[in-house]
Amino acid sequence: MVLVIRISFLSLLLAGVAANSVAQSKKLAPITAVVECTQASAKGQIRQFVFDGNKETYFATEKNASAKDNFTLTFEKPVKVKTLEVLTGKPKGEDALKEANLEISEDGKTFQTVGKFQEGQATRKLDGKTVLAIRIQPTEDLKYPLTIREIVVDSEPAVRHFKYPVEFTIDVSDAPEMKEWTEKVARICERQYTMINEELKSEGFKPARSIRLTMKNDYDGVAYASGSRIVGSVKFFKSHPEDMGAFVHETVHVVQQYRTRGNPGWLVEGIADYIRFFKYEPGKAGRLNAERARYNGSYRTTAAFLNYLSEKYDPLIVQKLNKMLREGEYKEEAFQVLTKKTVQELDEEWRASLKK
Ligand SMILES: [Zn+2]
Structure with missing residues (x-):
């Protein structure tokens, strides 16, 4: 009797482990994203460079950005974000963003500010917060183009980079x-x-x-x-x-x-x-x-x-x-x-x- 109980307990445990790993492998399948900007891109400096896993490439707007412009990265579905890092400006530091907020949204409609840009960078720990979209929002008219090098998102599930930016x-x-x-x-x-x-x-x-x-x-x-x-x-x-x-x-x-x-x-x-x-x-x-x-x-x-x-x-x-x-x-x-x-x-x- 004791043995039977033990076996069934063990099989329960094993079934639990199996179910868990299935759930995890499903959870880990990376999802896709879309990048949008209210302004046209400068020639060759396309939006997807912001999320291509390469800090040497960058996106820039064609003209100086105003407080009405913004840049959005929207995921296919909400993800749990551990940390979020945004690097702006050209690789040598020109046009680093100062007057702007880093915002997040759970539904892609209403956004909340989670940080400001300092020396062109904004980094936030979000401790698994649910995020559907990330927005970079100038707080005043800029005297330079909105220039973003990379958005680094540590999330569950992971979001697939634009390996072939277009x-x-x-x-x-x-x-x-x-x-x-x-x-x-x-x-x-x-x-x-x-x-x-x-x-x-x-x-x-x-x-x-x-x-x-x-x-x-x-x-x-x-x-x-x-x-x-x-x-x-x-x-x-x-x-x-x-x-x-x-x-x-x-x-x-x-x-x-x-x-x-x-x-x-x-x-x-x-x-x-x-x-x-x-x-x-x-x-x-x-x-x-x-x-x-x-x-x-x-x-x-x-x-x-x-x-x-x-x-x-x-x-x-x-x-x-x-x-x-x-x-x-x-x-x-x-x-x-x-x-x-x-x-x-x-x-x-x-x-x-x-x-x-
Ligand atoms: Zn055809």
């Missing part, structure tokens, strides 16, 4: 009424940029840091990308405002930067939709017609084929294909090199799996 600037001169919607799209793409670049990383590749997003009246398609420009149709997105994932697809094209000729369009589009429908918004692609699907059906059909290959053969297959396409080394035999089967054999196998 900034989208929008042009809505054709449809000023779409400003708010387009800004929202820009923030989504900025937030997904780390994920897209991690999925499509290749040695020595440096993605664009500045991307222009223009909404156009005289464009009848949906959206397209060219270099580091993305164009969206005013007409299409006015009637399909929920289709923001289309811009994640276009952002993938900007990251692909396939400058060589001869890459098959079905694969280029398939990779863009693979990132969109299997990484950004899984489950939104809808069901495929198993009778008509072919590996080279492009867009979401090829995306599903690539997902099948990455689950069954190689979790890095898309990254490897991307590298070949980017470096002008892609040939159809790539599939055989990576999976030991021809693309036709893989196609038959995949289609059979769709019918199950």
